[in-house]
Amino acid sequence: MEWLDRMNHALDYIEDNLVQDIDYKKIAQAACCSEYHFSRMFSSIAGIPLSEYIRRRRLTLAAFEIQQSESRIIDIAMKYGYSSADSFSRAFQKMHGVKPSAIRKKSIPLKAYPRITFQITIKGDSEMDYRIENVEFDLRIVGRSNTIKTSRAFKTIPSLWNASKKNGFTKKLIDMSWENPKCTLEDLLGICGKEAAITEEKFNYFMGVRYNEEPPTEMETLIIPASLWVVFPNIVDAWKRLYTEWVPNSGYELANLPCIECYYGPKHKPRHELWVPILAKPPKN
Template identity: 70%
Template sequence: MDWLKRMNNVLDYIEASLEDEIDYQKVAQIACCSEYHFSRMFSSISGISLSEYIRRRRLTLAAFEIQKGDVRIMDVAVKYGYDSVDSFARAFKKTHGFTPSAAREKGTPLKAFPRISLQISIKGDTEMDYRIEKLDFELRIIGKGQTVKTSRAFKSIPSLWNKAKKAGFMQELKSMSWEDPKCTLESLLGVCGKEAAITDDEFVYFMGVRYDGAPPSDMETLILPPCTWAVFPNVVEAWKRLYSEWIPTSGYELADLPCIECYYPPKHQPRRELWVPVIPR
């Protein structure tokens, strides 16, 4: 499976580069995926962010070196990318529960975070409903962005919409959403990651609607080019299964555009959809 091979090639590259500066553009190139999607794909599959995985692997190797010999702690800190002994000691203690100097003592319990090796088991017992939509026009979305921590996205995003409702912002968006409908993407939209780097632990969640007119002065305009989209009902389930189940076997690659959560009016079926930008392989 090409997708699985590429992901494990990324992990091989990271493992070989733990003592050096990691080129994150190269990481995305090896994965044949945008930096935006790779960071979310990695977090979805592994359960931690890419930056956290790299930090844990480096501190695991650092602990091995400190325990095995008389190497200077400063040398180990520099080797694994820390500018000072203090910053290294803080990170080391956060991971291992002890300072680097305490780790020299025999009997000190430390933590070893192993290298990840990805495997995918295709069960096939639970289908994923989807459809393909091709929008041959530019998507102009107006609204406002809020910073969200990736690890808390499933809890934070509903809270953002609740606050938008209480503040009247949601109603303002609704009143504009059907002024000039021309596709099925006509409702409240949550654009997941207006822009993001590969190691970001947070992203900008852009709440808005598709709108071709001039935006109000307190809103921004986000423009997405024409694209093909894979559309899934049940947003939460789709997010959980997208990277590990659908993408590896679909015949599509992820396009370098953000995903969109679409929230429809009452009585619409389905009530919510996840729109994922894709390119045929």
């Protein structure tokens, strides 16, 4: 499968560059994927952030080298990207449970984190509802951003909206959305990653509404260019299945733009949707 080959090419690039500076743009290029989406796709499939996978692989190889060579530990630390012996020792002890100097005694137990390989698994036991929307104009969204940890996103984002409801920010957004209503992407919007390239541990979550007037002084404006979108009901379920089930079989690429969570009013069905920017794959020669 083409998608599988591309993901494994990205892993090849990582493995070939563990003792060098790893360019996250080149990882995404190897996977033929946008920077914005690759780290999310990786963590969704592998179960850990991309940066954590790289850290574990480097510390695994460093442990092998300390045991099998007479090189100074500081030299090995710098080889695997650590600027000081102290930072290397802390990271090493966090993973292996012992200091680097201790493992030259052969009886010390260690942890080895193997290279990941993506393979085909049988999924799709239940269908995924979706539709394609072509939004032919820029989306001007007004609101504010919050930095959240990727690992806690599913817990933190609902908490942000609950707090927003209590402090009156949600009411202010709703009032603004009705000043000049549009026909698509209405109601409350959560934009996952204000910038195009999303980091692994944290990202900006922008809470806002479409609004064409001058924003209030305490708010900022976010512009998302016109794009083609795939839209899924049920945000949590869609996030879990997007990268592992829909993307590999869809015939579309993921565009290098933020995803949008759309939260509708009480009587709307579905209550919320996930909007994901996409591109049609170029035809093969």
